[in-house]
Amino acid sequence: MIEGDFQLESPVRARRIVVAMSGGVDSSVVAALAARTGAETIGVTLQLYDHGAAVGRAGSCCAGRDIRDARAVCDSLGIAHYVFDHETSFRENVIDDFADEYLAGRTPIPCVKCNMGPKFTDLLALARDLGADCLATGHYVRRVLGAEGAELHRAVDPARDQSYFLFATTRAQLDFIRFPLGGMPKARVREIAAEMGLGVAAKPDSQDICFVPDGDYAGLVRKLRPGADAGGEIVDLEGRVLGRHAGLVGFTVGQRRGIEIGGQPEPLYVVRLEPETRRLVVGPRIALAVGAARLADINWLGGDPGQPLTAKVRSLAKPVPARLDGDRLVFEAPEYGVAPGQAAVLYAGDRVLGGGWIAETEPAMALAA
Structure with missing residues (x-):
């Protein structure tokens, strides 16, 4: 059966x-x-x-x-x-x-x-x-x-x-x-x-982003938007110029590979991208710690937003304790890998309460100051 x-x-x-x-x-x-x-x-x-x-x-x-x-x-x-x-x-x-x-x-x-x-x-x-x-x-x-x-x-x-x-x-x-x-x-x-004798029984699963079968996201963006390769400065958190990059399209928040700045006391990560000035802001891993995020276009499926909830900020991340205050999501402990453009999905146990798009993040260091 x-x-x-x-x-x-x-x-x-x-x-x-x-x-x-x-x-x-x-x-x-x-x-x-x-x-x-x-x-x-x-x-x-x-x-x-x-x-x-x-x-x-x-x-x-x-x-x-x-x-x-x-x-x-x-x-x-x-x-x-x-x-x-x-x-x-x-x-x-x-x-x-x-x-x-x-x-x-x-x-x-x-x-x-x-x-x-x-x-x-x-x-x-x-x-x-x-x-x-x-x-x-x-x-x-x-x-x-x-x-x-x-x-x-x-x-x-x-x-x-x-x-x-x-x-x-x-x-x-x-x-x-x-x-x-x-x-x-x-x-x-x-x-x-x-x-049931279906011919697709052993067919491999499709990948997550189906229109980028080779995984070269930057290459696709360059093809669609020829101006994506404009270079710019790599700066630290204080704005000091450390080097240059060949195009912001090759970087995402939290990335370490490809920065290629030597002589630093600790590894550097992409903290944020500033497309208006084409600057790539880098810093130590602690600078990636986020204390809160503002959500846009929230879709609410039901339930009490004031109840204890968990938030998932990346598809492969584990849900972490948080609370929702209007459009502001506040994490119980600093969370890493929170990037504008990603989604924050809110749960009560196994139930999806809703979610929204991460529009801005607040560094945990700033909240603690």
Whole structure:
């Protein structure tokens, strides 16, 4: 017997389910589980890249090879599959934004922007146009019904949890979207795919930033924004010139590699970027300690903001104790690796309360002064 049946809360019984299909094993299993409910199931793939140019691209999603895989899975399940061209929207709202954020000295998270745009907003509209009762995705996160409606919770498998990337999901979207895989480990998902004879059962996972398959973020920004290579000064915290850099696009807050300034009493790290003057400000590791951060565009999913909470400021960071005072997030202890442009996601236990974009940071040294 296959575990992980597609869950729909009683008394809602889906007559038509639209599944967001990227061509990977996760969304393919969701489609299979949805079809097993007896509801009419429709697979939908958003083409986010030029179909021909992306056929052989490793590590991508929603491109040529992946579209073929999604269609093959739908054919094997006997369900309809539609492909919608969203290349222009993806380029303008995700890729161009990624380049502009880097030029502005911030550290972007394109996966969140993608979920906010093509993957949720656009797909949800398509699902409604198709008369669906819900949209299902292969994200590893749980949707739990609470006293005030649907809540967003961390996945059971901590190694696969994607709640950090979904903090911007709105309450209206959460009412309509389902996440059938949130209660399963990834190994079980692959087992289900193999048991059901899906051809993608052993397909490797796509990388986090799918449109940078070689990991050369700076190279992509240089290609999109030819002026990104303008050099400038490397200065210390007091503004003393220590050297020069070949372009801010090659640096992010907390980075140590590539500074190449010798003769210092301790290693230097990137403390901040100043795009207006093209200055790269560096300092000792203690200068990276942040005591508080101002959040912009906060999305609140529910719960009491005054309750004890934890904050996660990077996708791979552990949540740390903090409190929210208006738009100001105050850490219980100095936190490292907090960079403008990243997201701060707030939790109460496993529940996602909401989150916002880090607009500014306050050094822990300044707060202690």
